[in-house]
Amino acid sequence: MRVQRCKGTRDLSPGEMNRFRLIEGGFRDCCLKGGYQEIRTPTLEYLHLFTSTGTLTPGKLSKVYSFLDWDGWSGERVVLRPDATIPVARSYIDSPGESELARLFYVANIFIFEETGKENREIWQCGVELIGAGSTVADVELITLAMDVLKKLGLKEMELRLSHSGLIRALLTRFGLSPQEQASVFDRILDGDQTALTRLTARTPELDETLTPLLDLKGQSPGFLRNLKSLFNRDLPEFEPALNNFIEIVELLETLGYDYRIDIASGRGFEYYTGVIFQVFAGEEVVAGGGRYDDLIPLIGGRQVPASGFALYVDNLMDLITPEALDGQLPERVLIRYVEDRPETVRESFRVARCLRDAGYAAELDLGGQVPADFGGQASTDLRWVVDVQSQPPQFAITDLTSQKRSETNNIDEVVVLLGEKRV
Numbered sequence: 001m002r003v004q005r006c007k008g009t010r011d012l013s014p015g016e017m018n019r020f021r022l023i024e025g026g027f028r029d030c031c032l033k034g035g036y037q038e039i040r041t042p043t044l045e046y047l048h049l050f051t052s053t054g055t056l057t058p059g060k061l062s063k064v065y066s067f068l069d070w071d072g073w074s075g076e077r078v079v080l081r082p083d084a085t086i087p088v089a090r091s092y093i094d095s096p097g098e099s100e101l102a103r104l105f106y107v108a109n110i111f112i113f114e115e116t117g118k119e120n121r122e123i124w125q126c127g128v129e130l131i132g133a134g135s136t137v138a139d140v141e142l143i144t145l146a147m148d149v150l151k152k153l154g155l156k157e158m159e160l161r162l163s164h165s166g167l168i169r170a171l172l173t174r175f176g177l178s179p180q181e182q183a184s185v186f187d188r189i190l191d192g193d194q195t196a197l198t199r200l201t202a203r204t205p206e207l208d209e210t211l212t213p214l215l216d217l218k219g220q221s222p223g224f225l226r227n228l229k230s231l232f233n234r235d236l237p238e239f240e241p242a243l244n245n246f247i248e249i250v251e252l253l254e255t256l257g258y259d260y261r262i263d264i265a266s267g268r269g270f271e272y273y274t275g276v277i278f279q280v281f282a283g284e285e286v287v288a289g290g291g292r293y294d295d296l297i298p299l300i301g302g303r304q305v306p307a308s309g310f311a312l313y314v315d316n317l318m319d320l321i322t323p324e325a326l327d328g329q330l331p332e333r334v335l336i337r338y339v340e341d342r343p344e345t346v347r348e349s350f351r352v353a354r355c356l357r358d359a360g361y362a363a364e365l366d367l368g369g370q371v372p373a374d375f376g377g378q379a380s381t382d383l384r385w386v387v388d389v390q391s392q393p394p395q396f397a398i399t400d401l402t403s404q405k406r407s408e409t410n411n412i413d414e415v416v417v418l419l420g421e422k423r424v
Helices: 014-033 085-094 136-152 165-174 179-190 196-203 205-215 222-235 237-255 314-318 343-358 412-423
Strands: 044-046 065-070 075-080 102-111 122-131 159-164 261-263 276-282 285-292 307-313 333-338 362-365 385-389 396-400 406-409
Touching (some): 014 122, 044 085, 075 102, 136 276, 136 285, 136 307, 159 237, 237 276, 307 314, 343 385, 343 412
Antiparallel strands (some): 122 307, 385 396
């Protein structure tokens, strides 16, 4: 019986892995140049890391992969990480002598159960966490870093959507809900329940006229928010701190030349966030998201420290990478054939391969099947050149599979020179 792969998982072909590495490489390059350092956390974490502080919604916690880590006498329940930010925060707390400010990035997979098995249950992310900075500048640094990475990957038509968790939480307080009720409604909002806030306004019609502009909050300028602020200062003063913070962020983004759309209801999936929330769309696809989560680290046993972060959704991005984006990203491929199966030609073939690899080429020995024997027509792979190693002079023959032109030489170093000339 043929054994199939697990539902909700995927194999990445060589072509898909090229796109994966392009995303990872572009992301890593931008992070390192921005002063961020790479971190890697375990795939397994204790379940109580995610449950003891209520950092994930009940809907999310019902979809974790958990099992008992049994040691013969007792055990503790562990999970395949359903979130990448919380383990990084745990690592920050665990690190002795960690500096006040930490700029960290990672590439990690997370696991979320999906009932049908038609959607991915293993999800790849490239993420950034900025711990120890609570300013507007820190928020905008993360947003612009995410946009810069996506631009580097060749995405052109992107939409930045902004929301603010502080406004949603202030709204729930205004409805007079208990802390438990607020948490429940906030979870439903962020799990995508579009009717949660509508039902609340129906219960308090006296607030409907004032709160409707907030629930329908969609705009593209700081002035739009300032108009709301003048309304809320009179009727809802508790909204002022979050609104002021939101205005400062969009003003700085506008000064830097970034377009955005304000959408107060676009915070789905950011359960533990406390401040600005942002998402980046490419068409209908969400390709990045993040925001501020100042309360998370103290919730899992650390000191009170501001923090924010974002993630790029690699699985979604891979489908948007064009073949043109890969141009120049991979080494040019050269096939090396020994014409006669003799010890000296085989030995010389290995020498040629080593020389070409040192020069930056992908040099592979011919093991059969890589290219038509007569070089006629299209090569069977994306090979650019074939180098024949012969026992009689001329020892090396170079064939350009694009032009079908052939060059010959007896000097191994000249092989590299000839290939360089043919690149132009």
